[in-house]
Amino acid sequence: MNRRQFLRMRTGGEPVLEVSCQHLYMRYVDARLHGDPAEPFRWLERRLRGVSALRLSDGAWLASEDLEHMMEPVLASFRVRGGRVQVE
Amino acid sequence: MRPLASVRPRELDEAVRLLEQARRGGRRAVLAGGGSDLLGMVKERLVEPDLIVSLRDVRGLDQVASGAEGTRIGGLVTLDAVSEHPAVRAGYAALAEAAQSVGTPQIRNVATLAGNVCQRPWCWYYRAGFPCFKNGGGTCFAATGENQLHAIFGGGPSYIVHPSDTAPALVALGALFRLVGPEGERVVPAGEFFTLPGKDPARENVLKADEVLAEILLPPPAPATRSTYYKVLDREAWTHAVVSAAVAVDLEGGVCRRARIVLGGVAPAPWPLPRVERMLEGQRLTADLVAQAATAAVRGAVPLTKNGYKVPLAKAVVRRALLAVAGPAR
Numbered sequence: 145m146n147r148r149q150f151l152r153m154r155t156g157g158e159p160v161l162e163v164s165c166q167h168l169y170m171r172y173v174d175a176r177l178h179g180d181p182a183e184p185f186r187w188l189e190r191r192l193r194g195v196s197a198l199r200l201s202d203g204a205w206l207a208s209e210d211l212e213h214m215m216e217p218v219l220a221s222f223r224v225r226g227g228r229v230q231v232e
Numbered sequence: 233m234r235p236l237a238s239v240r241p242r243e244l245d246e247a248v249r250l251l252e253q254a255r256r257g258g259r260r261a262v263l264a265g266g267g268s269d270l271l272g273m274v275k276e277r278l279v280e281p282d283l284i285v286s287l288r289d290v291r292g293l294d295q296v297a298s299g300a301e302g303t304r305i306g307g308l309v310t311l312d313a314v315s316e317h318p319a320v321r322a323g324y325a326a327l328a329e330a331a332q333s334v335g336t337p338q339i340r341n342v343a344t345l346a347g348n349v350c351q352r353p354w355c356w357y358y359r360a361g362f363p364c365f366k367n368g369g370g371t372c373f374a375a376t377g378e379n380q381l382h383a384i385f386g387g388g389p390s391y392i393v394h395p396s397d398t399a400p401a402l403v404a405l406g407a408l409f410r411l412v413g414p415e416g417e418r419v420v421p422a423g424e425f426f427t428l429p430g431k432d433p434a435r436e437n438v439l440k441a442d443e444v445l446a447e448i449l450l451p452p453p454a455p456a457t458r459s460t461y462y463k464v465l466d467r468e469a470w471t472h473a474v475v476s477a478a479v480a481v482d483l484e485g486g487v488c489r490r491a492r493i494v495l496g497g498v499a500p501a502p503w504p505l506p507r508v509e510r511m512l513e514g515q516r517l518t519a520d521l522v523a524q525a526a527t528a529a530v531r532g533a534v535p536l537t538k539n540g541y542k543v544p545l546a547k548a549v550v551r552r553a554l555l556a557v558a559g560p561a562r
Binding site for chain 2: 169174176208
């Protein structure tokens with residue numbers, strides 16, 4: 145990593161988006177309370193446009209209520225585009 | 233220059249005796265555990281002691297011991313040691329997380345649990361030397377002044393917020409405090425240790441003159457207890473909570489049998505929410521119930537002129553802390 149990459153926090157490798165399922169779930173509950181439950185998933189969709197892999201941490205939180213159900217269309221369209229999803 | 237002496241007794245009784253002797257002799261004596269707060273206060277001339285009684289050499293106060301009766305944490309155990317101790321992490325996650333959230337690694341390496349619980353407020357008027365209630369004066373400048381970081385519950389006539397991260401966790405976990413003074417020992421529940429300014433606006437707790445918080449006793453955790461500490465800061469790290477919540481619940485088959493919720497950063501003392509706890513007991517912690525509980529948590533809040541933002545923040549903090557304990561086991 146050179147100084148420029150460091151300052152931009154880029155490693156030069158495969159662009160990967162890391163998302164905590166716990167944080168996403170909290171954000172989903174907030175969005176539901178504000179009457180727009182799809183907001184976190186639109187956000188995720190936008191963020192996935194620039195990457196080829198998604199790393200989901202705290203994967204146990206996917207089982208919380210209908211989080212997995214809400215995420216499935218987003219992940220499916222990402223996979224169709226050739227994206228890889230890794231759940232940890 | 234004022235003369236300043238320091239003594240390092242090896243026994244707690246001796247420390248108490250030295251404090252009492254100094255006070256009776258008209259000297260101003262102060263206790264130092266890690267000294268991380270005291271040193272700054274001496275530099276700022278908020279306290280001008282003649283004698284510092286350092287507890288660093290007192291035997292036995294830097295130990296954590298677990299047994300059938302629970303866990304005993306000496307008052308001199310550092311915040312870093314508290315946050316890393318396996319028994320604390322396993323049985324009292326809220327305390328480990330609260331201790332981990334304090335200040336910086338350098339502070340956590342020297343600051344003690346008792347010192348964190350007993351630290352003086354960080355109100356900017358008090359720390360800047362204004363003649364407020366805490367500095368021996370007769371007013372609270374925050375009441376109508378710069379009160380962005382002040383109380384929304386329990387305030388008046390002073391509107392400080394209690395600065396300790398570990399205090400809400402200890403109240404939520406049902407800790408007992410062993411206090412040692414010239415008249416002997418007494419044990420006080422954490423929830424009764426902290427006092428509101430309506431009683432005496434100069435003080436934050438029930439410690440008497442020359443009394444020391446020697447030890448913290450935590451009851452054995454129920455097998456289904458989960459707890460957490462959720463803290464919101466006005467910057468990424470290294471500061472006090474703007475709002476925080478310590479939550480401890482007993483969950484059996486997804487049903488909440490017992491709940492304890494205590495807010496930090498919003499009142500002059502850790503602020504328990506018994507009405508909200510009763511809403512949860514006997515129920516499944518669904519996102520909808522948690523949202524209702526969070527709404528109930530801020531009922532009765534009385535924001536000052538510049539801290540109304542703390543009300544929705546407290547609501548969100550309670551919601552997030554409850555969702556965290558209701559979610560998958562960590």
